[in-house]
């Protein structure tokens with residue numbers, strides 16, 4: 001897991017980005033970075049291994065990054081160690097980007113980009129995306145992004161900025177969470193809803209392979225062939241505290257997730273344990289919906305993503321029409337965004353008032 005945020009509007013972007021990253025802190029991370037573009041196209045990037053506090057300290061000692069558009073990232077390393085160079089954003093030419101996910105065919109793409117003369121400064125899978133974008137960019141960013149997405153295999157939630165377009169933020173996703181917050185003259189992106197709702201409660205969900213183009217006053221969404229679609233915002237009425245992690249730290253989340261996975265096994269054997277969830281109860285209940293590819297392996301030691309994906313797969317087996325819950329609170333995996341993003345038709349609820357209590 002990692003955290004992604006982005007802002008386009010009239011305010012200074014940096015404080016909004018840092019605040020958003022802080023709200024996603026529960027997702028865990030090993031490095032943090034931000035990029036801000038000034039109105040005259042000055043692309044400023046700052047990143048560091050360590051927690052967000054380390055990045056904040058570095059930023060405090062330097063001339064502030066100034067601009068009304070920016071992206072921020074907290075990394076959970078999958079490819080390449082925890083170093084400054086591997087931290088996001090990754091930049092090539094005039095383009096910089098942040099990424100949550102894994103580019104599965106990055107080795108072959110990297111070889112091709114090296115043959116074309118690109119120099120890699122990180123060990124990440126992500127950097128290949130920045131070079132591909134630079135390579136395909138011939139004045140039309142949307143066209144370049146579309147070409148890149150057709151070439152990559154794997155999962156991604158991406159935020160992209162270009163020094164050539166100091167008023168535009170691009171984002172896109174496939175199999176990684178990303179939501180758009182629609183504000184008044186300002187727009188936001190984030191990995192999860194808690195990072196948005198201090199600013200807006202109107203949220204647009206992106207489908208797999210969709211691309212969003214955000215300017216302060218407008219949001220346009222395209223499929224990966226370039227066809228635009230209308231917006232379908234949803235209104236989020238959770239309170240901020242409830243939508244955040246609910247007081248769990250990273251270790252507790254892992255423990256909780258294992259417990260929920262175990263409950264998933266029980267659940268498959270005993271459907272009486274499945275509860276229709278009500279809004280009043282949601283603070284006390286984790287809801288996990290149908291999603292995921294990985295087979296569930298009972299007692300599996302794995303990271304939170306794998307565990308929750310396994311549980312999602314198990315829950316797909318359930319078929320109870322009385323359970324259809326969109327307002328879902330899931331403290332694992334992609335969190336609220338996962339559950340909502342996948343427009344759950346059915347979901348299972350687990351009573352988790354007390355992590356020690358048997359489910």
Ligand code: GLU
Nearest residue numbers: 002075076078079100101
């Ligand atoms: N695969 C990328 C990396 O290792 C992104 C990891 C993440 O989602 O934080 O840098």
